[in-house]
Amino acid sequence: MAETGEEETASAEASGFSDISDSELVEFLDLEDAKESAVSLSKPGPSSELPGKDDKPVSLQNCKRGLDVLSPMDRFHLKYLYVTDLCTQDWCELQMVYGKELPGSLTPEKAAVLDIGASIHLAKELELHDLVTVPTTTKEDAWAVKFLNILSMVPTLQSEGRIREFPVFGEVEGIFLVGVIDELHYTSKGELELAELKTRRRPVLPLSAQKKKDYFQVSLYKYIFDAMVQGKVTPASLIHHTKLCVDKPLGPSVLRHARQGGVSVKSLGDLMELVFLSLTLSDLPAIDTLKLEYVHQETATTLGTEIVAFEEKEVKSKVRHFVAYWMGRRDPQGVDVEEAWKCRTCDYVDICEWRRSSGMLSSLREPKAKKLK
């Protein structure tokens, strides 16, 4: 039966980053001489003739000068981050940065593993509800669909006890985060549990570095979800961070979808108020338990289940450290020497500056530092 489980199909490509490859290249080049301030054109050869653009040297120069002072948030034209941005940053900050600068550079092998994981998640979602495609053109439309999803999911959670792919958003330590909770359900004891499924290519439990990242992910979800149901994520804060235009008319397909869902709203502003009321007046509790489940992709065997303790102070200080990079208060860091094994599977190992400087050198000087148990 067609219980509501909506999802918009935004025409995302048109507004993606694909059309600003020129400036991306400039930004990338600039990374290398970012610390020596006030160099105008330190790369005599290539920079004076970037891909077929000898027509705007002035903007290039402005760009390069500005980059020294622009924060990564500004450089990447971001107003908010995804929860998973901070999680990949937790794995290796520099790898995350390279990933932002050179999008779509995953090896096909990795992409395939991710695709399988995504399809398993999709299959589980479809067990709970159908998907409806709602075409959207503006970001206001896309957010409206997200809000309509919340409006239908909150009562579903309260009546049926289980929902999947619940959108969350809110400010943490000065940065606005957006994410999606894999699953929320009430346990037999009546506790609200967050369940995060992690599928794995090989039938073994993850190393602790991976687990740490997963703990961080679900902890962030709880932090944001709790803030939402406690009324700490206000429409004003949302508007401030996302720069959504609450008065911009919603697209026809979104309006039709809202009407079919029994929601009559004129504007995005109305919708946001409705969401705020739904979140705060539906008797939603804070999340009681955080559960991670590791499952083998091929055989669907459960490899292990972990209950994560929520450590608010640790989560916040970790976010604060990561946000310092995004706000431009510090340079990005690579992994510590003892985690250099991560570089073995990194797509950016050949261009990584970190390996040439600081951390990695000490491992070359001290190769005898083998593990003494």
Added chain:
DNA sequence: ATTGCTGAAGGG
């Protein structure tokens, strides 16, 4: 456009 822009997560 002398400018603006975002499905999030996907696994290691």
